[in-house]
Amino acid sequence: MSILSAFPSRVRSRIAEQRPLAPLTTLRVGGNAQFYLEARGLRDVCDALEACRAANMPLHVIGGGSNLLIADTGVPGLVLNLKQMKGVEVFGQKVLVQAGAALNTLVATCAGAGIAGPEGLAGIPGSVGGALAMNAGGRYAEIGRFVDCVTWITPENRVQYLYREEIDFQYRHSSLTRGIVLQAVIGGATGNAAQLKERARCIHAEKLAVQPYSAHSAGCAFKNPKGQSAGKLIDLAGCKGLQVGSARVSEQHGNFVVNLGGATADDVTGLMSLVKERVRTAHGVELSPEVQIWPRVAA
Numbered sequence: 001m002s003i004l005s006a007f008p009s010r011v012r013s014r015i016a017e018q019r020p021l022a023p024l025t026t027l028r029v030g031g032n033a034q035f036y037l038e039a040r041g042l043r044d045v046c047d048a049l050e051a052c053r054a055a056n057m058p059l060h061v062i063g064g065g066s067n068l069l070i071a072d073t074g075v076p077g078l079v080l081n082l083k084q085m086k087g088v089e090v091f092g093q094k095v096l097v098q099a100g101a102a103l104n105t106l107v108a109t110c111a112g113a114g115i116a117g118p119e120g121l122a123g124i125p126g127s128v129g130g131a132l133a134m135n136a137g138g139r140y141a142e143i144g145r146f147v148d149c150v151t152w153i154t155p156e157n158r159v160q161y162l163y164r165e166e167i168d169f170q171y172r173h174s175s176l177t178r179g180i181v182l183q184a185v186i187g188g189a190t191g192n193a194a195q196l197k198e199r200a201r202c203i204h205a206e207k208l209a210v211q212p213y214s215a216h217s218a219g220c221a222f223k224n225p226k227g228q229s230a231g232k233l234i235d236l237a238g239c240k241g242l243q244v245g246s247a248r249v250s251e252q253h254g255n256f257v258v259n260l261g262g263a264t265a266d267d268v269t270g271l272m273s274l275v276k277e278r279v280r281t282a283h284g285v286e287l288s289p290e291v292q293i294w295p296r297v298a299a
Contacts, residue, residue: 004035006051011037011044021070021079024062026125027218027257029265030070030294033060033079040084042159042182048080049157049180060294061180063100063127067134067219069293072265076295082129085182090115094148094187099129099180103136103143106186111200116191117146119200123207125219129181134292135169140203144169148185155179172223172290212250215258221272222255222287230287231255234275237282244271269293 004012019036022028035057039045052059058077062068082100089096090113097106103126110118120141124131128143135144147164154160155178168175207213222230234240234254242249243260245267250256257268276287 003055003057006055006057008047008051011047011051014038015078018074019079021062021075024081025065025068025070025218026216027069027263027268028216028259029072029263029268031072031074031265033075035078036081037078038081038084045080045082045153045180045182046157046159048078049153052078053157061129063130064102064125066126067130067136067291069218069265069268069291071293071295080180082127087183093190094185096183096185097128098183099127099132101128102126103128103131107200108197110186110188111196112193114191114193114196115186115188116196117141117188118143118186119196120203122200123204123213125213128184132181132184133174133176134172135174136172138207142169142171143186144174146186146188148187150176150184151182152176153180153182210253212252212256212258215250215256217250217256217258218291220255220290221257221275223290225285225287228285229255233279233283233285233287237275237278239275239278242271242274242278244268244274247271249275 004015014037016036018032021033022030037048060075060079062079062081085098085100087098088101088105088109093115095109103121103124106128107118107122121143124136124138131143135142137143150162152160224230231254239249240251240254246260246263247267248258248260250258257271279285279287
């Protein structure tokens with residue numbers, strides 16, 4: 001009996017086998033998904049979860065494909081893509097946004113509606129679901145600050161509503177990583193739409209000036225150690241321009257590993273290991289990857 005027999009027929013007919021994943025990531029590296037499905041709504045997500053559990057099959061969820069490094073050998077089990085679940089709706093000083101919506105779409109929507117705060121997230125790539133799971137942010141804001149409530153599927157496969165105070169948001173991590181984020185209500189203070197749009201534009205332009213956004217990368221490779229800048233530590237350790245295969249440490253920003261074209265996941269992980277070693281030797285600091293690695297391997 002096929003392993004896919006655990007899926008309802010309406011879902012099973014849309015599952016692709018050996019789907020290349022590299023084109024779905026901002027880094028453009030990695031192998032295939034054993035099975036791949038694009039969810040059209042909550043029912044698809046629940047069906048996928050139940051089927052994977054019944055078949056004892058690993059489940060991985062992808063959105064915008066940023067902050068993600070996929071192994072060259074690919075991903076066993078089912079990769080569930082939420083990119084079609086991208087609705088955004090404004091009501092008063094809040095926005096209801098689905099997990100597959102681009103984070104920059106949320107930023108633009110909030111700014112246009114005069115909702116102040118989320119404009120500080122301008123220029124951060126990826127989807128809202130991924131951003132919530134990792135509490136994405138930067139110098140000006142973290143998304144967890146603006147959460148009113150989140151709808152997610154728990155590790156026990158239950159749809160649940162969580163208020164902000166029930167979610168553990170930390171630096172580049174949240175308790176939401178244990179399940180699947182479906183949608184969230186995001187809020188903020190009352191602001192002037194024109195001023196918020198301009199601030200978002202300025203923050204985005206600031207990032208473009210110092211980070212290699214035109215290159216294929218996964219975003220920041222390493223988390224900032226407490227009270228320190230990973231990029232600065234990498235730069236001072238002489239790692240800018242360091243290269244393994246077709247993966248290189250960006251000369252523009254030391255905390256970005258860029259794909260020069262044709263890089264492999266092994267190139268990237270090898271380069272990250274070399275950078276960690278050099279920073280450890282130069283500064284006595286142990287860097288931790290910010291990029292998520294599928295399946296989990298050393299970096």
